[in-house]
Amino acid sequence: MRIFLIVGLITMSLCVQFSLLQMCACSEYGQTLCELYHYCSWNGTTCVDMDCQYLKTDEQCTGHSSDYKCKWHTDKCESHNYTCADFDKEDCGQKIYGFDCMWVDEKCQDFSCTSATEEDCSPFSCQMTREDNTCKEPQSLDCSSFSTAATCDQSDGYGNMCYFNDNSKCTQYDFFSTNCTDYSDVQEYCNQFCTYDDTSKTCKAKSCSDFINQHNCTIQLDLPGFKIIPCTWNGTTCYETTASELEQLDMQSCMNKTMVNYKWSFDNNKCTACTQFTSNPAFKYLSDYLKISYGFQIITIVIGLSLILN
Numbered sequence: 001m002r003i004f005l006i007v008g009l010i011t012m013s014l015c016v017q018f019s020l021l022q023m024c025a026c027s028e029y030g031q032t033l034c035e036l037y038h039y040c041s042w043n044g045t046t047c048v049d050m051d052c053q054y055l056k057t058d059e060q061c062t063g064h065s066s067d068y069k070c071k072w073h074t075d076k077c078e079s080h081n082y083t084c085a086d087f088d089k090e091d092c093g094q095k096i097y098g099f100d101c102m103w104v105d106e107k108c109q110d111f112s113c114t115s116a117t118e119e120d121c122s123p124f125s126c127q128m129t130r131e132d133n134t135c136k137e138p139q140s141l142d143c144s145s146f147s148t149a150a151t152c153d154q155s156d157g158y159g160n161m162c163y164f165n166d167n168s169k170c171t172q173y174d175f176f177s178t179n180c181t182d183y184s185d186v187q188e189y190c191n192q193f194c195t196y197d198d199t200s201k202t203c204k205a206k207s208c209s210d211f212i213n214q215h216n217c218t219i220q221l222d223l224p225g226f227k228i229i230p231c232t233w234n235g236t237t238c239y240e241t242t243a244s245e246l247e248q249l250d251m252q253s254c255m256n257k258t259m260v261n262y263k264w265s266f267d268n269n270k271c272t273a274c275t276q277f278t279s280n281p282a283f284k285y286l287s288d289y290l291k292i293s294y295g296f297q298i299i300t301i302v303i304g305l306s307l308i309l310n
């Protein structure tokens with residue numbers, strides 16, 4: 001896997017893309033970067049994976065600062081198994097911590113389709129219709145039995161959905177396909193996380209060239225491909241950043257644009273590709289379960305990533 005990725009980076013010398021499923025391993029970092037990333041801990045001599053015993057204050061230890069893995073006991077930080085009941089309102093529904101909870105009756109509780117509000121409901125794991133917005137236990141659907149847009153659009157809770165497509169047919173689709181082409185006849189749905197190309201009339205993966213102004217031209221998120229693509233503005237067009245351009249980024253942009261697949265090298269002040277990787281828990285969750293309520297949770301995950309960078 002690792003060897004494949006290194007080869008991948010070399011052969012794609014013109015443009016560079018990163019997997020959202022991985023990030024630089026802690027062993028890549030010296031003390032400065034190690035202390036910056038909260039998924040790592042400095043053990044005094046080496047950068048190791050975050051370990052409760054190295055977190056020195058209650059604030060660094062308890063709750064979201066340790067991704068709900070540790071808790072402060074009297075005078076030291078220890079590993080702790082949290083349950084939904086331990087979460088406050090703000091963190092309750094955050095699937096990135098690996099818990100499946102929801103906020104009901106002023107308490108954080110285990111997730112259940114039947115008591116989930118419209119906002120908490122997940123079309124991946126529950127049956128949801130666009131028409132009445134109620135959240136139900138998963139149920140198989142026969143898309144061909146629905147004949148109008150109003151009755152058609154719904155998810156079955158097993159990863160499929162019925163969608164009223166551009167040919168006015170209620171048709172079954174994967175709720176989250178890793179191939180944008182699958183959404184070529186549902187333009188509206190395509191544009192939620194892929195790009196509909198009017199010329200070829202197909203749904204295509206997002207790319208830097210989708211950005212038409214300098215302001216947005218930073219990184220492109222290709223969720224179906226689990227990829228992040230750094231972008232650069234050349235004065236007229238937004239294009240994929242090349243490996244040599246990445247090397248010249250400053251420290252802050254190096255971290256921002258490479259989603260922790262490159263690191264800042266203090267030896268030569270260059271943005272440098274990592275060679276060892278660890279799985280990125282936020283997106284590992286996404287790929288393992290895909291049980292996220294669409295849109296809202298993806299935004300949460302993206303915000304989660306920007307927090308990793310702070």
Ligand SMILES: *[C@@H]1O[C@H](CO)[C@@H](O)[C@H](O)[C@H]1NC(C)=O
Binds near residue numbers: 043044045046048
């Ligand atoms: C830090 O971790 C490294 C690698 O696991 C280990 O060799 C070293 O002994 C540890 N140092 C301390 C002070 O625990």
Ligand SMILES: *[C@@H]1O[C@H](CO)[C@@H](O)[C@H](O)[C@H]1NC(C)=O
Binds near residue numbers: 079080081
């Ligand atoms: C947490 O749960 C795991 C698995 O059930 C168990 O092995 C571990 O000892 C528990 N840790 C604590 C701190 O209770």
Ligand SMILES: *[C@@H]1O[C@H](CO)[C@@H](O)[C@H](O)[C@H]1NC(C)=O
Binds near residue numbers: 179180181182
């Ligand atoms: C997506 O599906 C299309 C049509 O089935 C196929 O031609 C294409 O190679 C697929 N792309 C990927 C990235 O799997």
Ligand SMILES: *[C@@H]1O[C@H](CO)[C@@H](O)[C@H](O)[C@H]1NC(C)=O
Binds near residue numbers: 211213215216
């Ligand atoms: C770019 O940014 C502007 C303003 O922030 C926004 O209105 C626009 O929709 C964005 N999208 C693209 C693809 O350029």
Ligand SMILES: *[C@@H]1O[C@H](CO)[C@@H](O)[C@H](O)[C@H]1NC(C)=O
Binds near residue numbers: 235237
């Ligand atoms: C920017 O890139 C586009 C497409 O590659 C090219 O046509 C254009 O000439 C470039 N502009 C500059 C200023 O380099």
Ligand SMILES: *[C@@H]1O[C@H](CO)[C@@H](O)[C@H](O)[C@H]1NC(C)=O
Binds near residue numbers: 252253256309
């Ligand atoms: C990098 O990201 C941080 C946090 O999102 C932001 O505040 C900062 O302006 C970004 N810096 C650059 C150079 O893009």
